Every structure is written in structure tokens, then in C-alpha cells.
Amino acid sequence: MNTIFKTAVALLLIMSIDSLARQSSCISCHLSGDFVSDTTIAAVFLNADIHFHAGLDCSDCHGGDPAHGFIEQDPEMAMDPAKGYRPPPIRAAIPDFCARCHSDIEYMKKFNPRLPTDQLTLYKTSVHGKMLFQKNDAKVAVCTNCHGAHGILPATDSRSKVYVANIPYTCNTCHGDPQYMRGYTYKGIQIPTDQFDEYARSVHGRLLLEQGDNSAPACNSCHGNHGATPPNLASVSAACGECHASNRDFFVNSPHMQPWIELELPECEQCHGNHLIMPASDSLLGVGEGSLCLDCHDEGSAGYEIAAAMKANLDSLKYNIEAAETVIKAAEEKGVEGGQARFDLGAAKDALIRARSVIHTFNRDRVVEVTEPAIQSAAAVRASALSSLDDLKMRQYGLAISLVLVALLAAGLLIKIRQLDRKANITKSK
């Protein structure tokens, strides 16, 4: 009953989806279950596959002669190798199978001139591709692991496994499985399988996975996708610099760059980590608790002094901003309009953000250039807010004095009225 129902629905689907011309023995047999037990492949293909929607059918990938086979009701004829039938490829053959079309620039242009055609070329440079083609390791990811086979969705579709917010989960299918990853090493060390857990807790992961900010980086933003590879020392900061351009620029021109090269340290990663990148706090700088500067700079060294001084600059700016905000808030609570003061304070807040970037120059003077004017402007805002609080006091005194005057006047009038009434001998009727 269930099969009959499914078949009926599927057949209705076919008829409603496309013209009869696209009916073939592939669909006819693979949906009805007459010759094959698994009908899901055809159903999934018809339902959502991007190839189907682009006007392609089974024979465009698998060859054969399904039209003739449909008329004759002969599966052998439909899947005749003499007619170019290509059976489902083994895993190792999948990249070439897909690349038959996807690397053909002329062919792909017909669908969308902007489509890339370098996937296979890139794939061959990736760790996955090298393992597959050079070491015959078919366990590595091939096209279908990420894209699927018969229900392939465009990467812009939120149901797709390669949709940006789904990528960490897709990579984690293999990379989070300790059993599956056993034996895979990088520089002689077993590859960890906790990348996803770390990433999910990182500032990037929380943005993408929790807050739905698709501009946050997923795995492929740093590692690439078809050419996926662990970033090397130079390319780590290049990947970070894609978004954090100023910070990277400041760093590569900073006095740290040369020692970093000499010590073969990864640029950004050295201080900020890789998968578990937490929101940077000011405590990373300076010589206090949690400072990273102390990892290399001992007390008394020039680096130590500069770190302490830059941190002091940031702290001073933060203190001045907070102090101004406290006074503005107090004034607002007492009814003084604080919009202008808050607007003026905005410049100091912008400067704090800029200063947090400029510290990557590790040049105290450049930090002071940013913080000093901002400290002065925040102090001026605070002074102006304080004076408006003084105004408020004046208002209260004014109010008190005017109320006393009003009361005196009222009392005087009351006495006068009493006098007049007595004089005229007026008493109120009861």
C-alpha cells in the first residue's frame, strides 16, 4: 500500500514537474520500484536537485539510452555500455566523474558564465585530493561528501550541506569522528578532532552558529573549500587579514614581524589561537594578569615598558569614557537631555576601537596619537555634563525660591482676603 501510494505521488510529481518528453526508463523504473528496491535516489533528484532544475536528467551524467529503453521497457537497453552508459562511479572516480562537466568551461558557461570551473584543479592541490590521487586513500572527502549525489542543492540554499552556516557541521562529520580520523597526522602529530567544539565556542562560531551572522567565517574561510589545506604560517594571517585588514597591516609592519619570521611563529594565531578564538579583551595587553606580552617580555625590558604604557593609555581612555557616561547618566536621570553629550562621546568611543586596532603596531606613540585627543574629548564631555548637573542644582534652587515667593504671595493674599471679608462683615453661608 505504502509503495503504491509513494509511486502514485512520485508519478504525479513527474507529470506535474516537467513535460512527458523528459520521462525516461530511468525515472520510470527507479521510482516505481519494479526493477530497483531503492526509489529514493530518483525521488530526491526530482524533488530538489539543482541539475534537474537546470534541465539535466540522469543520462546527462550516467549516459545510456533511457528514451529508447522507456519505449521498449528494457532496462538493458537503457543502460547499454555501448550507448555510453556510465555506472555509478567508485569513490575514487567521483571527482573526475563530476569534473567531466564542471571543468568544461564552454559547457558550464551555458548555465551561468560566472560559475567556477577550477574545482578539480583546486581539489588536486588539497590534502583531500592529494591523499586520494597520490596515496589512493578513498576515505578522504570527495565531491559527494559535501555536496551530496542526487539531491544536490545550491550553496545558497539553507538546506544545503555547503550553506555557510552548515559548513562547520559538514566538515565535522569526518573531522569530528576520532575513529574515522585515526591515523591522519599533520607534521607527524595526530590531527585533533575537537576543532568543531572549539570553533563553536569561539567568537566566530558563536556569531555564525548562534547569532546567525553569515558574514562570520566558517571552516572554508580560512582553509579553503575545494583546495582545503591547513594554512601555513604566512597564509594564516592572510586568512585573518581578509576581514581584520587593519590589524594585519599594523602587525606585518610592526617590530614583531621580523622575530616572528625568525622564530617561525604563526602571526595572529600566536596570541589569538586558531579554532578557539575568544573575543579579544584589553587584558591580553600590558603586564597584568592574562597578559600575553609577558610570555616573551620580562620585567625591565623595553617591550615590557611599551606593553605597560600602551595598556595604561587604553585604560585611561576607557576610564574617561566611563566617567563621562556616569555623569551623563546621572544628568539624564535628573531630566537633563543627554543626546548631544552622548553624540560627542561617540568620537571617543570610536577612538577606543581604533586604539585597540593600533596596538598591533606595538608602537606606543601611535597609540598615544589616537588615545590622547580622545581622552581630552571624553574629559570635555564629562565637564560639560557636570556643568549641566550644576545647572540642574540651580534649577532646583530657582524652583525652591520661586515656590517660596508663590507661597508668600498666596499667604499675603489670604490675609488680605480675610481682612477685606472682616471689614465687609462677610461669613460664608452654611
Add this chain to the structure above:
Amino acid sequence: MAGPNKTGRSSQLFDWLDLRLDLSGIKELLSHKRVPLHKYSYWYYFGGISLFLFLVQVVTGILLLLYYKPTEAAAYESVQYIMTQVPFGWLIRSIHSWSANLFIFFAIVHMFSVFMLKGYRRPREVTWLSGFGLLLLAMAFGFSGYLLPWNQLAYLATNVGTNFVGMVPFIGDWLLKLFRGGTEVTEATLTRFFGFHVAILPGITTLLLAFHLILIQRQGMSRPPSIEEAIQAGKIKRLEIPFFPNFFYRDMLAWILALGLLVLLASLFPWEIGTKADILKPAPPHIRPEWYFVFMYQTLKYVPKTLGIFGFAAVGIIWALLPFFDFKSNDGKPNRLYTMIGLAAIIYMALLTALGYLAPGE
């Protein structure tokens, strides 16, 4: 036209003015004018307080006019400037806003006190009518003035308020365009409301107010029928006080107390300016008009809007004409039915206003 028995320069000045302004006539009138004194006399002061608050509106309004700019780009900023930069600007604007609300409040109190004490009865029906007209004008002042700071709440309230105008059958569309200066609430509406607020309404109000005051001065204060009856029955004495100076000083006392209240409210609770109107922002939930429109706004949630608008127009007209049919009071007898009607109106307004504030808005 000889002046009173005065000597010296002040006498000369009085004579000089008297000759040109007929001061003696006014003085004569004042010396004869008397005001009834009884247990409800204090209700008489609410009209005076309303007048005082109106005068405050005129003075503070003129001062605000020196800085206010009625354009979409500058209205909000100019009010902000008045509140933060102009010396005592915050006080002037707060007093203007507070006294506007107090003015309407005391005018409503005044109207109901006149109604309950049957002060409208023959020959004062026209005074009542002119007073009712003044209350409507006060509400129009409130509605038009509310938009002028061009803040978000005012913008939305004006949208909702003028929408009701658009629901008037046959001429609704035309009226809506007349009020808005187009199909939407825009800068055209702002300049139009500004025109209503500072030119058209003050002009009409001045004339009607003068008419109202002249009638009161000519006819004097009315004594409630219940007091009149008690006097007739010999239960109480017929008491009167001279208008000047006895009643005049009492009135001044009320004005001074109103001034004290106004200064207190304006200083302790400066009128907020809100956020600048953003036409593209969606309306927040629970918006409601100014408090004196809330009972009508709330009613329109329970009845079909067109019916409600017609209903309020009809009730307003009937309310205005009620004095002409209060034959009992005209004969000097207390009219319980009218007292009940007045009470019902007060309870209805209070209840619906309370509901409007307690129940979530649209």
C-alpha cells in the same frame, strides 16, 4: 465724568486717562458688580484658572516662536535647541506643555462644574455654548501643538488622529487632505498644523474668549438652583461679596496657586522631547493619543469606527444644546436628571480613560 476725590499727580494722570478711556465707567461697573457666596463658590475659580493658563500659553508660546522652526528637517532639532541651549528654554517649553495640559484639565473641570451647578441656565445658554466652543478649540490647540516637536510619538498619534478624520462619511477624504496637506502625514502637515496652532486657532479663540468673558461680566455669576431654593426656604442667608476687591483677590489667589503648581511640575518633570520622527519606522505597540482624547480613542475600539465618530459628534451637539432643554433649572428648581447625566458623563470619561491606560493599546 469727574474723577474720584484724589489729589496730586496720580489724580491728574487718572483724569487724563479717564477722559480718553472712560475709566470711571469701568470703576463704576466694578464697584457695583457682586459675586454670590455659598458653599459651592470655589467652583467659580476654575474658569479663572483656565483663563490664567491660557494667558500663560500665549506668553510662553510667543517665546517658543522665537526659536521654533516648523520644518521636517529642523523642527525636532529646534525644540532640542530650545531645551538644551536657550537660557530657560527648558522652563518655557515645559511650562508651555504642562500648562496646555492643565488648561484642558481645568477647562473640563470648569465645564462640568458649570453643568452640575446648572450655571448654564437662562439667560446664560450662549455663555455655555461659547465655553464649550472654547474647550473644543483647546483640544484642537492640543492636537495641533502635539505634532510640532516632530517626534516619533507625535508623528504616529497624528497619523492615527487624522485617520479618524478620514473616516467621516462623504467628506472624509477631503477633510483628511485638508488636515494633512496631502494623503500622508508629512512636512506639509507639520507646517499646516503650525499655521493652525499659532495663527488660525489663536485668532478664533481670542474672539470667542472675549465674547465668553464679556457675557460673564455682563450677566454675573449664577447661583445654583439648590442654593437659591435654600435661600427661598429661609435655610440660608443670601450672601454676596463685591467683585472688587474681595472676589478679585480670591481669583488672584487661585491664579498664584496655579502658577505654583505649574512651576513645580515644569521644574520637577520637564516635558520630554522623545526621539525624532522616522517615517519609515513601524508604529510601536500600545500607542495612544493625549490623555484628553483617550476616552474617545478607547470607545472607538469597542464600536465600529464610523458609528463611533458619528456618535461622538451627536453626543457633542446634544451636550452643547442640553441647557436649552433644562426647563426645570430655568424655573429655578433643582434638576436631578441633569445632575445624573453630568455624573454619568464624568464616570464614562473617567472609566474609558482608565481603561485606555490599563488595557494594551492597538
